[in-house]
Amino acid sequence: DVKVTQSSRYLVKRTGEKVFLECVQDMDHENMFWYRQDPGLGLRLIYFSYDVKMKEKGDIPEGYSVSREKKERFSLILESASTNQTSMYLCASSPSGSHEQYFGPGTRLTVT
Amino acid sequence: AQSVTQLDSQVPVFEEAPVELRCNYSSSVSVYLFWYVQYPNQGLQLLLKYLSGSTLVKGINGFEAEFNKSQTSFHLRKPSVHISDTAEYFCAVSRSGGSNYKLTFGKGTLLTVNP
DSSP states (O other): OOOEEESOSEEEEOTTOOEEEEEEESSOOSEEEEEEEETTTEEEEEEEESSTTOOEEOSOOTTEEEEEEETTEEEEEESSOOGGGOEEEEEEEEOTTOOOOEEOOOEEEEEO | OOEEEESOSEEEEETTOOEEEOEEEEOSSOEEEEEEEEOTTSOEEEEEEEOSSOSEEEOGGGOEEEEETTTTEEEEEESSOOGGGOEEEEEEEEEOSTTOOOOEEOOOEEEEEEO
16 A cells, blocks of 8 residues: 655644655655645645656745655745645655555644 | 636535535646545545546445546546545546646535434
């Protein structure tokens, strides 16, 4: 079974803090994705990566950055957390050539 | 670009009743279509997918969906629901072929199954 893990299920941070969300997949997938999920808005793509050290902006990249130094790990960084970044963050991965994505359990981030 | 519209934000049904969750998409190119389910406090799990071939697709937990190209729809159905089907369901679309693996999701439909 594909396993995608996220470093925290729940996280509380203060406004202005730098926040790191980690995602690790164990199936040697090339593609990795970060989404945020908000009630009534569904999932929106923040960033994605098709290979190590590669990254591309999704639909809502403002206020976020990413890092992919190793194939299995994809980090989402909030440079200066703000209250409007309070959300559920979901990581996903997929193998090269496949459009089917496998999701982690999510990190519920609260910024106060 | 692709877009997905899930016509109902909430669908309440009684146990053992049939259910249909509606999904329409918009795209100028050929697409792949997916339904994902999210149980409370969990990530998303793939229910079923349409890539090509038969337009009637069967998935896990007794769900099925039918791809209708002329109506640009991919509605999800189950003939008899259980309490355990209570969850949020997301329809998603991806451009077929090429190397663009992004999914565009609908806003979700919350299915509540009542006893």
